[in-house]
Amino acid sequence: ELKVEQNPLFLSMQEGKNYTIYCNYSTTSDRLYWYRQDPGKSLESLFVLLSNGAVKQEGRLMASLDTKARLSTLHITAAVHDLSATYFCAVEWETSGSRLTFGEGTQLTVNP
Amino acid sequence: DVKVTQSSRYLVKRTGEKVFLECVQDMDHENMFWYRQDPGLGLRLIYFSYDVKMKEKGDIPEGYSVSREKKERFSLILESASTNQTSMYLCASSWTENYGYTFGSGTRLTVV
Numbered sequence: 302e303l304k305v306e307q308n309p310l311f312l313s314m315q316e317g318k319n320y321t322i323y324c325n326y327s328t329t330s331d332r333l334y335w336y337r338q339d340p341g342k343s344l345e346s347l348f349v350l351l352s353n354g355a356v357k358q359e360g361r362l363m364a365s366l367d368t369k370a371r372l373s374t375l376h377i378t379a380a381v382h383d384l385s386a387t388y389f390c391a392v393e394w395e396t397s398g399s400r401l402t403f404g405e406g407t408q409l410t411v412n413p
Numbered sequence: 414d415v416k417v418t419q420s421s422r423y424l425v426k427r428t429g430e431k432v433f434l435e436c437v438q439d440m441d442h443e444n445m446f447w448y449r450q451d452p453g454l455g456l457r458l459i460y461f462s463y464d465v466k467m468k469e470k471g472d473i474p475e476g477y478s479v480s481r482e483k484k485e486r487f488s489l490i491l492e493s494a495s496t497n498q499t500s501m502y503l504c505a506s507s508w509t510e511n512y513g514y515t516f517g518s519g520t521r522l523t524v525v
Contacts, residue, residue: 302472310453334514343503344456344516389455399444399507400471401514403455 303328305392307404314380315412322407324373324390332393333373334401335364337386344389347375380411416440417517419504425523432491434520436504442515443508445487447471447479450501450519462487494524 304327314320324333332351336344348357350366350373357364361384363376373390387408391401420435438445444463448456448471458471460479468479476498480488487506491498504517 305455343518346513346515349513391456400446400458400461401456401505402458402472403448405453405455 303330303392303394303402305390305402305404307388307390307407309407310405311408311410313410313412314377316381317379319379320377322375322377322388322390322409324375324404326371326373326392326402328371328394330368330371330392330394333366334391334393335373335375336389336391338389338406339386347388377409382411382413385409385411417504417506417515419502419517419520421520422518423521423523425525426491426494428495428524430491430494430524432494432522432524434489434491434502434504434522436487436489436506436517437485438487438506438515439485440506440515441484442506443484444506445481446505446507446514447477447487447489448503448505449473450503456503459489494522496524498522499524 306325308323335347338344348364353368355366361378366373387406389406391403417438426432446461447459450456457473459477462468462481478490502520505514507514
């Protein structure tokens with residue numbers, strides 16, 4: 302069974318600071334997704350990482366994938382209040398058809 | 414843009430009722446999924462389908478069934494609703510050959 306673990310689960314940070322969210326998973330996969338969810342809303346796709354060493358950046362967020370270590374990171378640079386949300390990583394794997402298994406989510410609060 | 418539409422945003426049902434949650438996608442995706450989301454547990458896969466009339470159990474299928482009679486529609490059925498099925502339910506769809514999942518806006522179900 303695939304397990305996906307995120308840490309931390311709760312993160313409170315000040316505006317302007319940097320921080321990293323970690324996503325570990327337990328079985329081989331070459332595809333990893335990061336999503337953002339605002340309270341009461343659905344999931345918004347942030348990044349799709351398709352291969353070992355993949356790095357993608359959008360604004361203050363940068364995601365990377367190390368398939369050998371089974372680890373992805375989401376790095377936040379100079380946080381702003383608008384980044385407050387819950388962030389999920391999800392690993393795609395093949396059983397009978399592709400499916401996503403999600404981490405628990407990291408609730409990020411950026412304080413002024 | 415791909416749209417995944419869930420028929421109800423909020424539902425309140427009584428214990429023992431039969432409940433139908435409907436999901437429709439408009440981009441001819443082969444794969445469709447039902448997840449439930451609970452605080453601290455992330456999203457957990459209930460059932461998925463990779464073709465019409467095909468279904469596969471996810472991680473937590475107990476107490477649920479699904480129906481996919483047409484490619485665009487995937488229904489989640491609670492045969493006899495119980496209070497522990499109070500949750501947010503999210504539908505998603507994807508193509509097999511494309512890396513991306515689109516999520517609906519969710520149905521918040523309360524069973525009283």
